Every structure is written in C-alpha cells, then in structure tokens.
Amino acid sequence: METQSHNNIQERPTPSIKGRASVEDNQLMKAVTKEDIKLVQQLLEGGADVNFQEKEWGWSPLHTAVQNGQEDIVDLLLRYGANPCLRKKNGATPFIIAGIGGNVKLLELLLSKGAEVNECDANGFTAFMEAAVKGKIEALRFLYKCGANVNLSRKTKEVQKRLRKGGATALMDAAENGHVDALKILLEEMGADVKACDNMGRNALIYALRNSDHRNVEVITRLLLDHGADVNVRGEKGKTPLIMAVEKKHLGLVQMLLEQEHIEINDTDSEGSTALLLAVQLNLIGIAQLLCEKGASTDCGDLVMIARRNYNSSLAKFLLLHGAREDFHPPAEDWKPQSSRWGEALEHLHRIYRPMIGKLKIFIDEEYKIADTSEGGIYLGFYEGQEVAVKCFCEGSTHGQREMSCLQSSRANSDLVTFYGSESHKDCLYVCLGLCEQTLEEHLDKHRVEVVENEEDEFARNVLSSVFKAVEELHLLCGYTHQDLHPGNILINSKNAICLADFDKSIKWTGEPKEIKTDLEALGLLVLYVVKKGDLLFETLKTKSNEEVIQLSPDEETRNLIYHLFNPGENVKEHLSGLLGHPFFWSWESRYRMLRDVGNESDIKIRKRDSNIVQLLQPGTSEHSRSFAQWTSKIDNYVMEEMNKYYEKHKRYKNTVNDLLKFIRNLGEHINEERNKKMRSSIGEPFQYLQKEFPDLVIYVYTKLRNTEYRKHFPKTHNLNKP
Known part of the structure; x- marks a missing residue:
C-alpha cells in the first residue's frame, strides 16, 4: 500500500535507476513537486530525463505528479514520453498511485496509455484496493466498470506467503478503514465475497474489528453480518469476533454478535480464554451478564476468584448463580506429554480451556495442526485424556465414512493406526487416532544415509514386515483394500513402532483381483523405496515400469520379493500371508x-x-x-x-x-x-x-x-x- 512517506518497500522489484542524476533531472523533480508547469516544460525541452527516478525510493516525475493530482503536468509528462508502467522500488506504478488519490481522470488517462487495470505492486496492492483503503467511491465504480477484479486477493512473494502474509481483498481494506459507503458499494453493487479470507484465515469482519479508532464499527459489522460473514472466524492469536468485541468493551457489538444463529459463544483464543473469561478479567459486568444469559459456560476459568480480586462482589454472586465454581481447579501444571515432537503444543492444549466435544478436547488452530488434508486437516487433541491425532471431515463425507468403517473393523494391537473413537459437532466429523511422531517419508528425509550394498538392513526388514502385516490384516480381517499406499501413510510412533494410516480412500473388497493388485503393486514400490532409504523418490518410482523397478533392486531377496508382489498369481487375497515367510524378512x-x-x-x-x-x-x-x-x-x-x-x-x-x-x-x-x-x-x-x-x-x-x-x-x- 502507498503512503505519503513512501516507506512501503519490503520485497520490492528494483527499477532501472541512473547511477547519477543530472542537475536538470533534479530540477525537473522539484518543478513537478512545486507544480510549476512552465518550468517542467522548459526542462523537458532542455533534455531533462522524463523517466528519471530518484535513488532512494524510485519516484519519477510521473509518480510525483500523479500523487499530487496534477492532471495538466501528468498529461505533459506523458506527451514527452513518460513511461506509464514505470515502477517504484516497491513496485507501485503511477496507475496504482492514482487509485490512492481516487482521481478518475488520471486513472482513465493512464489506462489509455497502457496501464493494466489489475496491475499490482510488490505487496499485491492494485489501484482498486488502494481506492478501497481510502474510501474513494467514484474511483471504485470507475475501476469496476473498467474490469477491476473485486475479489482479487493480494499476492505476495513466496517468503511472505510462507509467513501467511497477503491474501486480503478490497472488501477487507474498506472494512478495516471504516468506509461504510465503499463497503456498501462493494457488497451490494459489485458482489464482493464476504466469505473471502486472507492467508491467515481472517475475513472482512476481523478486519473491521481490528481498528479500534473508527466510529463506524457497529454499522460495518451489521453490514457484514447481514451479508453472511462467518461470525466464528479467527484473527490474530486465535481471537474470534466475539472475543475482539469484548476486548473493545463494546456492549452493542457483543449483543449484535450474540444474535447470530451459529455463534460459538464458548470458543477460545490461542491462550484458552473465552469471551466470558475476558469479560470477567476486564471487570465488564454488563457484558459478562449478557454472555451468561446467552448460555456461556462458566467452566472456563476461576471466574469467581477473578471477580473478587477485582472487588466486584456482585459479579461474583452473579457468576455463582450461573454455575461458576468456588473450587475451580485448572489442569495440573506438572503434566507431561508422551510425544516428544508434539510435546510443546500438547502441553499448551492441555493447559488451556476448551469446550469439550463429547470426549474430545480439540482446538482447530495452526498451532495444533499436524497436517493438511483435502477436507479438513489433522490436529492434535485429547480423547478421554489420551493424546490423539484428530482427522477432521465434513459431516456425511464419503472419505470420513470410509475411514471410520475400515478402522472400526480392525483389531486391537494391530499394525493399523489405533482408532480411539469419533465425535460429531457442527457439521464436522472428528476421527481420533493414535498420535505418531512422523511419517516414514519424514524419517528417511532426516536419517538418509548412503546405501551400503550387501549389509544387513534390519530397519527395512522391520518396517516392511509391519507394513505387510498391516495390509494383510486390511485384506483378510477387515475386508478392505487401501488404494493409496505411499510413504506418507506409514507412521512411526514414539516407541518406533510402525503403523499404517489414512483409509479415507479405502474400499470394501468386491472380489475383483485388481483392487488387491493395486495394493500389492504399491507395496512393491514401497519395498524398493525403503531399501533404498528414500534415495529413489516414491513419485519417481511410480513412473517406472515393473521391470525397471525389479532391476533397480540391490539384492536377490529384494528383487525376488518385488517380483512376487508384481506377479501374485490367482489367490491374490492370501498372497501377502505367503510372502511374510519370504527370505527378505529373515535375518x-x-x-x-x-x-x-x-x-x-x-x-x-x-x-x-x-x-x-x-x-x-x-x-x-x-x-x-x-x-x-x-x-x-x-x-x-x-x-x-x-x-x-x-x-x-x-x-x-x-x-x-x-x-x-x-x-x-x-x-x-x-x-x-x-x-x-x-x-x-x-x-x-x-x-x-x-x-x-x-x-x-x-x-x-x-x-x-x-x-x-x-x-x-x-x-x-x-x-x-x-x-
């Protein structure tokens, strides 16, 4: 975003700037700044460089004239060859700067000279976004008419994207800066997406509540809610709109949010604080009473003690009447997790308050995410107090039902990942599984060593023995085929035991040999992948023919085992049972x-x-x-x-x-x-x-x-x- 101080320079493209500026060049910049059109023309006729850029920030005469709204000087500079696409050090073009000023005539002129309506600077800002930041209504309408993408999200450089920066839209800009009229136009005339989120998962509602200075926060919040904004979205430190409204000490906002049908009144921020706990800590008796009357849980901290510490006996009495306990005991601080990899996050999750979902304690937050999935991700959790990995699905998901059905048919103490149970809540299915430290792929990436030929490989033998037993159990006892065997689905727990996971693509075996052969062929690739310690990428192996894979085998036992996996014969269902007696698995x-x-x-x-x-x-x-x-x-x-x-x-x-x-x-x-x-x-x-x-x-x-x-x-x- 552009500012008068020109200080937005992170991750910017470097323009072509002269090593040394001539006297005429510097005089030209001063003449443009002073709006002296006669001197500007005189200097241009005398040979001053119309595309000169000052060294520190990359401002050119055209950038400066556009910033000052000098239409006559802009026109003059363009007639003398000023480049309308020239970029400052932060990537801003004159057209983007014109969006800040909201000058429709300049925007129209620059478009006619080759500017692109959706061009953006190094931070992803377009002229349309800049107009939204400043609340320039006429500029917004003009740019929209010229094809500006209303829902374009800010694109950032890869290093910023990894920090989850970027992704904001013009709607979020208008909401954050309190521009009610601009917000109405974006929502009602241009169809801006109220459900859009930036790369941190924040929507326009969060942006509106971030700014504590503008007076239009209630009007903007009402507008966004009426157009369907997600009321349970999270902002910085996991704060929901309700928690942010409490922090603002804004009773009207709290009341408005509590009127929403799907409000999660007991949700917590990343520190485990609920809206009620914060209201009590801030001594906001009116807000605390409203929350309790709307059903907020009082089992979220030592509320009575906090109220008494604030010398608010009436609030303490009120809380006791609504179920708060005098003898509230937080989780034991000396509790230690079993997992070493996930230990810090588990300790935090154990310590903070979270509303229980049946027997499950979970917080859908990046701090507790184990992995992404196609549907909802895998998170840390506690099921009946046991550390678990929780796989999230949409309620009614076919993949979720497959995972559940397959795991429910497994036996205890098997080589399949342990299934603890499941819970359903708010259109989500939570499948609770044994928590492991890493995938086989991650292990080999960390411990990859040069393959030594003709040396006994106990690691490969132990890993593959467990995997074979797991797939055998899947075929014979569960009656399923996996259909998605790869190194990322093989897990290693804290005791270095191997187990097979991810059954959301599994299918009930129909008797069709090809279904089992798919698993057997994948096992053949896994054998070579493990024996080679991951030096041959699994995705690369999938592109090779069976004959090529067999030939890549480093020893006779491996070669023979893979051959039999690729050529199982007629009795495919019990084929693995025979192969578990193969010499590959003998010491x-x-x-x-x-x-x-x-x-x-x-x-x-x-x-x-x-x-x-x-x-x-x-x-x-x-x-x-x-x-x-x-x-x-x-x-x-x-x-x-x-x-x-x-x-x-x-x-x-x-x-x-x-x-x-x-x-x-x-x-x-x-x-x-x-x-x-x-x-x-x-x-x-x-x-x-x-x-x-x-x-x-x-x-x-x-x-x-x-x-x-x-x-x-x-x-x-x-x-x-x-x-």
Missing part, C-alpha cells in the same frame, strides 16, 4: 540356520543322488549361472583346506549345491571349536561371510523347496490367524 542368521538345517538332511550328507531333496536342489539346464556355480574356488583357501581334511581325497567337497549345503552344515559344526580359531578369524561370522559370497543361494534354496515338505526348515513366520 542373516536365520538364513544361515536354514541352510545348515537343509544341509543336515541325511540324503545330502551321504550324497544320495536319487533322493527327492537332492533332485529338487539340482539346477535345471536352462537356469543361468549362479554365484555358487564354482563355489569351492570362492571359499577362503585356508578354510577350504581345513574343511576338506575331514574327508578322504575322493570324498572331498565338489561344486554342487548339495555339497555347498553340506559344507555350510559342517562349517557350523566345527568353526567354533578351539582348534579352528584361525579359520574363524579368516572369515568372521559365517552367516555374514556366506551371505556376501553367495548372495543368491538363500533365494535359490527357498525357490526350490518352498512348495515341498522341506519348507519345515524355513524360519517360523507370522500367522495372522494365530492369537
């Missing part, structure tokens, strides 16, 4: 133990060629070469020699899979013996050594034996149907 020690147990089969130990297990483990003729094809040459020489000493020369280990398994079994039997210390020092832990030397061996054995009786050697895994 390296468990993998090693499985290989030892298979190698301990008597038919393998005695090399019984025609036995079932020996035949099963033989590579097919079409199978490509494996890491263990010439395995005896890959084992540490000393270890190989020592292990062969247990056999006569013709019975030594051969390059077969069965002999490798036999070797692994025997290695486990002998490596910890006292005489084999050197062998142990050569290879370290056998389970690590073998995983690195033969990375595809476990998957090979798993694939050959998983549908046979020998799967008895596999580690025991999760079974959803067991208690």
Whole structure:
C-alpha cells in the first residue's frame, strides 16, 4: 500500500535507476513537486530525463505528479514520453498511485496509455484496493466498470506467503478503514465475497474489528453480518469476533454478535480464554451478564476468584448463580506429554480451556495442526485424556465414512493406526487416532544415509514386515483394500513402532483381483523405496515400469520379493500371508540356520543322488549361472583346506549345491571349536561371510523347496490367524 512517506518497500522489484542524476533531472523533480508547469516544460525541452527516478525510493516525475493530482503536468509528462508502467522500488506504478488519490481522470488517462487495470505492486496492492483503503467511491465504480477484479486477493512473494502474509481483498481494506459507503458499494453493487479470507484465515469482519479508532464499527459489522460473514472466524492469536468485541468493551457489538444463529459463544483464543473469561478479567459486568444469559459456560476459568480480586462482589454472586465454581481447579501444571515432537503444543492444549466435544478436547488452530488434508486437516487433541491425532471431515463425507468403517473393523494391537473413537459437532466429523511422531517419508528425509550394498538392513526388514502385516490384516480381517499406499501413510510412533494410516480412500473388497493388485503393486514400490532409504523418490518410482523397478533392486531377496508382489498369481487375497515367510524378512542368521538345517538332511550328507531333496536342489539346464556355480574356488583357501581334511581325497567337497549345503552344515559344526580359531578369524561370522559370497543361494534354496515338505526348515513366520 502507498503512503505519503513512501516507506512501503519490503520485497520490492528494483527499477532501472541512473547511477547519477543530472542537475536538470533534479530540477525537473522539484518543478513537478512545486507544480510549476512552465518550468517542467522548459526542462523537458532542455533534455531533462522524463523517466528519471530518484535513488532512494524510485519516484519519477510521473509518480510525483500523479500523487499530487496534477492532471495538466501528468498529461505533459506523458506527451514527452513518460513511461506509464514505470515502477517504484516497491513496485507501485503511477496507475496504482492514482487509485490512492481516487482521481478518475488520471486513472482513465493512464489506462489509455497502457496501464493494466489489475496491475499490482510488490505487496499485491492494485489501484482498486488502494481506492478501497481510502474510501474513494467514484474511483471504485470507475475501476469496476473498467474490469477491476473485486475479489482479487493480494499476492505476495513466496517468503511472505510462507509467513501467511497477503491474501486480503478490497472488501477487507474498506472494512478495516471504516468506509461504510465503499463497503456498501462493494457488497451490494459489485458482489464482493464476504466469505473471502486472507492467508491467515481472517475475513472482512476481523478486519473491521481490528481498528479500534473508527466510529463506524457497529454499522460495518451489521453490514457484514447481514451479508453472511462467518461470525466464528479467527484473527490474530486465535481471537474470534466475539472475543475482539469484548476486548473493545463494546456492549452493542457483543449483543449484535450474540444474535447470530451459529455463534460459538464458548470458543477460545490461542491462550484458552473465552469471551466470558475476558469479560470477567476486564471487570465488564454488563457484558459478562449478557454472555451468561446467552448460555456461556462458566467452566472456563476461576471466574469467581477473578471477580473478587477485582472487588466486584456482585459479579461474583452473579457468576455463582450461573454455575461458576468456588473450587475451580485448572489442569495440573506438572503434566507431561508422551510425544516428544508434539510435546510443546500438547502441553499448551492441555493447559488451556476448551469446550469439550463429547470426549474430545480439540482446538482447530495452526498451532495444533499436524497436517493438511483435502477436507479438513489433522490436529492434535485429547480423547478421554489420551493424546490423539484428530482427522477432521465434513459431516456425511464419503472419505470420513470410509475411514471410520475400515478402522472400526480392525483389531486391537494391530499394525493399523489405533482408532480411539469419533465425535460429531457442527457439521464436522472428528476421527481420533493414535498420535505418531512422523511419517516414514519424514524419517528417511532426516536419517538418509548412503546405501551400503550387501549389509544387513534390519530397519527395512522391520518396517516392511509391519507394513505387510498391516495390509494383510486390511485384506483378510477387515475386508478392505487401501488404494493409496505411499510413504506418507506409514507412521512411526514414539516407541518406533510402525503403523499404517489414512483409509479415507479405502474400499470394501468386491472380489475383483485388481483392487488387491493395486495394493500389492504399491507395496512393491514401497519395498524398493525403503531399501533404498528414500534415495529413489516414491513419485519417481511410480513412473517406472515393473521391470525397471525389479532391476533397480540391490539384492536377490529384494528383487525376488518385488517380483512376487508384481506377479501374485490367482489367490491374490492370501498372497501377502505367503510372502511374510519370504527370505527378505529373515535375518542373516536365520538364513544361515536354514541352510545348515537343509544341509543336515541325511540324503545330502551321504550324497544320495536319487533322493527327492537332492533332485529338487539340482539346477535345471536352462537356469543361468549362479554365484555358487564354482563355489569351492570362492571359499577362503585356508578354510577350504581345513574343511576338506575331514574327508578322504575322493570324498572331498565338489561344486554342487548339495555339497555347498553340506559344507555350510559342517562349517557350523566345527568353526567354533578351539582348534579352528584361525579359520574363524579368516572369515568372521559365517552367516555374514556366506551371505556376501553367495548372495543368491538363500533365494535359490527357498525357490526350490518352498512348495515341498522341506519348507519345515524355513524360519517360523507370522500367522495372522494365530492369537
């Protein structure tokens, strides 16, 4: 917004300004300021720069002439080539300055010379907005006729937008500055949107009540309310119009607001103060009585004590008659939250007064917002005293009903986010869920490290095991499919447990395989995303083909798991139950133990060629070469020699899979013996050594034996149907 002091310069574009001004340039500016048209013409004819801009603020002769309303000098400057689109340092053009003065002739002239009716300065002000600030009615009508956007909101630079600045409209400007006639024209002739809010969520009603100086606040408030302004909107520090009216000590305003059908009389500001509590603190007996008579709750603070401290015994008696308590006890100050991330906000919410919504205590305010959603956001709250995340929906929302239905069918202590209950109030549905510290995506962003190949990844195994179990429960017990699996829907709580959330897009499974396949394919992408520690963005993975995703896998177990997720076969519903027994979820020690147990089969130990297990483990003729094809040459020489000493020369280990398994079994039997210390020092832990030397061996054995009786050697895994 422009002012006479020219001090509105934050975040401004820099105009082209001469390094040094000539004597004629400075004389031209002085002549324009003194309104000496003859001298102005003389200097222009003598070569003075008509587009000269002074260095400090970027004022040009045309800007100055427009500010002073000098129509003849403006016309002269334009005839000598003055640029009507030249901008000061704060981005203001002569046309925008003309809006401040409200001079219709100048506005018309500048428009004819190329000005744009909706052009704005660096702070988002247009000529129409400036006219509203100053209450220039004729300018407003003229600009509206020329196409000015009545409901245009002020656009700010990104750094200001992040601070939630900007977004105000001309209606808010007129309301704040007390211009009744301008407000009427904007509302009744031009259709200004009374429900519009700026980037802080404030509407014209808040703007009207912010200014305590103008005398028209009642008239303007009535105008805005009659045109449907939201009476429960919030301003600075979470104050509602009712609270602001009490702070103004304005009984008439309070009475007017209380007449509104949907007034929230017990709403609090960000400090937990209600209108009644403030009225008592300010010793406003008339307003306090009016609020109580209209049903304000007296359970909002130690009202009786405050009244007595103000030596107002009559107010104290009145409050007692309306239910106030002598023994009011605020929440314990030594209460500490469980959550570390949300602790400060939870302590504040616990301390302040909030009217209960059934069993729920919540405050819809930015301080307590966890995340935005497409409908209403997620906020901190307390449900029966328990810290919760509250997902807000419009009453009757399809997404809200899906979320509720899905969670109500989940079991206790599952891998789905905990569902505590729900409440409905004022056309809103509040779904109360277990409070978590961060999403998987946030965790990986904070703890991203370079992926180390061939190292055991317990984090990925634990995370994905929980996610698989959660989706399995969703499919088998709840009868739903998620349809929106991604890293932002996987949460980590204060105990580092993983749970699945966000079921507002879930659907009841109809029996159509594609519905479950959608979840399985998303799980395939999640597997790679987690294994790669988020280095491959999930949105990027969604653009790749299944084959490309499989090829990006860093190890055999991951590659095989993703392949089976992308190719589930016919029994899609129970497919995850089988995959939870996949080697990906086995620790390296468990993998090693499985290989030892298979190698301990008597038919393998005695090399019984025609036995079932020996035949099963033989590579097919079409199978490509494996890491263990010439395995005896890959084992540490000393270890190989020592292990062969247990056999006569013709019975030594051969390059077969069965002999490798036999070797692994025997290695486990002998490596910890006292005489084999050197062998142990050569290879370290056998389970690590073998995983690195033969990375595809476990998957090979798993694939050959998983549908046979020998799967008895596999580690025991999760079974959803067991208690």
